Amino acid sequence: MLTRILTAIIALVLFIPIILIGSWPLAIVMTSLAVIGLAEFHKMKKITITSVPALLSLIGVALMVLSVYFPVLFAVEVFTRTISLVMILLFLYSIAFTRLTTQDIGEITLIMTYIGIGFYSFVSLRFSNLPLLILVLLVIWATDTGAYLIGRKIGKTKLAPNISPNKTIEGSIGGTILASALAFVYLFYFPQSDSLFANFLLVIIISITGQIGDLLESKIKREYHTKDSGKLLPGHGGVLDRFDSLLLVLNLLFILGIV
Structure with missing residues (x-):
C-alpha cells in the first residue's frame, strides 16, 4: 500500500504541471503513454515489440495522438486513414507471414484505435476545455476512491x-455518490452547462462510464491471463491499468463530439 501511495504522489507531482503547461509537452507525454499502453497490449498478446505488426501499430497510435495539431476535420482524416493503412499493411503482412491471423489484426487495430482516440481526446480536451478535463479527472478519481473505501466497508x-x-454494487454506487458530491462543488465554480440537470447527468455518465472502463480493462487482462498490464507504475501496474477508466470516458466524449 505504501508503494502505491508513494507512486500516486510522485505521479501527481509530475503529471499536474504537464497538464497545466499543456501545449507540445503534454502532447509528447500523452503520445509516449499511448505508445507504452499499446506496447503493454502487445506484451499481453505475446507479440514482440520489435516485430512488424507491433511497430506498425505503435507508429499508428502515435500519429493518431499527434493529429491533435491538425485542424479538426483533417484530424479525423488522419484517424481514419491511419487506421485503414495500418489494417491493410497488417493484412498484407499476414499473407506472407501466416502466423499473424485476421483475429490478431482485428485485435491490434481495435486496441490501437481505442488507445489512440483516448489519448488524442485528452490532449484535445486540454486545449479546448481545461475545466471539463479537470472535472473528468476529479470524477474518475473520486469514483475510484469512493468505490474502494465504501466497497471495503459495506x-x-x-x-x-x-x-x-472485489468490486461490489454498494461500492459502485458509493463511488458515484462521492464523485457527485465533489463535482457539485466544482461545478458551482466551473459549470459546464446552464442546466443543473445537464451538469448532474454529465457527472453520472462520466462516473458510470469510468467504472465500465475499469471492468473492460479487467476483462482484457483476464482473457490474456495477466494480473497487470505492465510495471511502469509500482503498485499500480502499467499505463492501461492506470488509464483504464479514463480511456473509455474520453472515447465516449469523442463520440459525442464534446472533444
Missing part, C-alpha cells in the same frame, strides 16, 4: 464476479 453484492470479484 460492500456485499458482487458487481461483476466473473471479471473483477
Whole structure:
C-alpha cells in the first residue's frame, strides 16, 4: 500500500504541471503513454515489440495522438486513414507471414484505435476545455476512491464476479455518490452547462462510464491471463491499468463530439 501511495504522489507531482503547461509537452507525454499502453497490449498478446505488426501499430497510435495539431476535420482524416493503412499493411503482412491471423489484426487495430482516440481526446480536451478535463479527472478519481473505501466497508453484492470479484454494487454506487458530491462543488465554480440537470447527468455518465472502463480493462487482462498490464507504475501496474477508466470516458466524449 505504501508503494502505491508513494507512486500516486510522485505521479501527481509530475503529471499536474504537464497538464497545466499543456501545449507540445503534454502532447509528447500523452503520445509516449499511448505508445507504452499499446506496447503493454502487445506484451499481453505475446507479440514482440520489435516485430512488424507491433511497430506498425505503435507508429499508428502515435500519429493518431499527434493529429491533435491538425485542424479538426483533417484530424479525423488522419484517424481514419491511419487506421485503414495500418489494417491493410497488417493484412498484407499476414499473407506472407501466416502466423499473424485476421483475429490478431482485428485485435491490434481495435486496441490501437481505442488507445489512440483516448489519448488524442485528452490532449484535445486540454486545449479546448481545461475545466471539463479537470472535472473528468476529479470524477474518475473520486469514483475510484469512493468505490474502494465504501466497497471495503459495506460492500456485499458482487458487481461483476466473473471479471473483477472485489468490486461490489454498494461500492459502485458509493463511488458515484462521492464523485457527485465533489463535482457539485466544482461545478458551482466551473459549470459546464446552464442546466443543473445537464451538469448532474454529465457527472453520472462520466462516473458510470469510468467504472465500465475499469471492468473492460479487467476483462482484457483476464482473457490474456495477466494480473497487470505492465510495471511502469509500482503498485499500480502499467499505463492501461492506470488509464483504464479514463480511456473509455474520453472515447465516449469523442463520440459525442464534446472533444
